[in-house]
Amino acid sequence: MGRTVGVRHEVAVVRVEVRNADDAQLLIELLEVGREPARDRLLGRATNAADACRLLESWIASLVGDRGSGNPTAADAETDR
Numbered sequence: 001m002g003r004t005v006g007v008r009h010e011v012a013v014v015r016v017e018v019r020n021a022d023d024a025q026l027l028i029e030l031l032e033v034g035r036e037p038a039r040d041r042l043l044g045r046a047t048n049a050a051d052a053c054r055l056l057e058s059w060i061a062s063l064v065g066d067r068g069s070g071n072p073t074a075a076d077a078e079t080d081r
Contacts, residue, residue, distance in 0.1 A: 010063055012043065012056065028052040030059065 011033040019025040030043040030052065043059050046052040 012059060014052065014056075030055050032059065 015029045017027040028046045044055040
């Protein structure tokens with residue numbers, strides 16, 4: 001019999017508010033969405049794309065850290081299909 005690997009899904013939502021189109025003022029919020037609304041949490045805020053990407057990268061790294069090495073496995077490849 002094959003080994004069953006649990007699959008966990010995490011969801012992040014990116015919300016962008018353009019505060020002043022002439023000055024390109026942005027407010028970017030990254031939110032982690034839970035199964036229940038009470039489980040939603042703010043991951044962070046940024047005012048430019050580079051900082052927002054760093055926040056997202058940090059969040060993804062924390063998910064991978066929870067899983068182990070972060071190196072792809074055969075189970076990961078199966079999930080990607």
